[in-house]
Amino acid sequence: MSSRAVIATLMLFGAGFFLEHLPMPEILSWFQPPWMLLIVTLLVLHSPHKVGVWLALPVGLLLDVEHHQVLGFHVLTITVYITLLQMFSRQLQRFNDLLLALVVVGLVAVHQLVGNLGLWFISSDNYVPLWLPVLGAALIWIWLRTVFVVVVAKLGFK
């Protein structure tokens, strides 16, 4: 991996954390997509041999800090997510954009389910499972992937 690619990846993560923290109007906050998860998806699909489950540790820990969550919570959910994504990555390469978007949204829903189960396990009776971020991810995924593909092509990364 060239130093240019490393810097670009770090900037991508920076942008992801920026978007995760960006305050939104109350009505939109229900739909706030899991930005970092979508970015992890882009990277795993782009370089499945370089980006793997190891990424869940740094990204998961930083997300736990970002969301004031119990340390290890996002590490677990992202590990499950990346494992599933890698299992299907070869098939996903051959899918068209619409099918890929459907599968990614399905995987995000599985991630949300794992997260909700985890929250149910560690939190009190007042816990409320949220599903609208999956819809947010569905709405944003195609646009995000298009921008990513264009930028990767412009910068000439393989």
Added chain:
Amino acid sequence: MWVDSNHSWLQTVRYQLGFIVAPTQALAQLPNVLYNWFEESSANQQQLLIENKQLTARNLVLELKMQRLSALEAENVNLRELLNASEQIDDRVLVTSVIALDPDPFSQQVLINKGGEDGVFIGQPVLDAHGLLGQVIDVLPYSALVMMIADANHAIPVQVNRNGVRSIAVGTGALDELELTHVSTTADIVEGDLLVSSGLGERYPRGYPVATVTKVENVPGQSFAVVKAKPSAHLDRSRYLLLVFNQGAGRVPSKDLWRPEK
């Protein structure tokens, strides 16, 4: 996850990781900061003059109250000295402002722009100009998360200012309502009573306004009355808050006191 839930050992790890996410958090707050700056700098002279007049008048009223309070405080200190009790009355405070709300619509938590580098600690009481607002539940280097008293996972020991009847005010999840638990039907609590913090539990300082009783209902056949109260602090409006550094209260809890029991 289990270690972080049950022990405070990983607090240092969390704090150090906070330095990594701090730049992106600061960047994400930039639009808000710029908007506030623009709003403040675009105020015209007429608005500033009106505001200045209002503040001067308010300052006079407060100074008048302060004179009476100083006399009462001195008297209180004398009486305490007579009783051989040592209690600090003045609390050191730090002004902070709200920078974000928790995106989870069911939790009443806000993010403030002071953190561990400013001396903020877990369990620290937070007030606004009108009363107790909540307590710090997580600290990062340059920000901290505050759970407000209206959060459904929050409870605060209170007493009625009029007669000293003690109770626990529990958050309902709605910003404008608290509920008093296990209040006997014969307890002397009426609508309009001011509830102040009792200081029991050593978490909150004593004597700060918490809420005003809005409804007292005795349901026939029930052992406890239904008592609702409206928080004194402007939970949905206050932008500037005060972090209190007072004696005894708000020590880092021994075992995740701020987290709900499962």
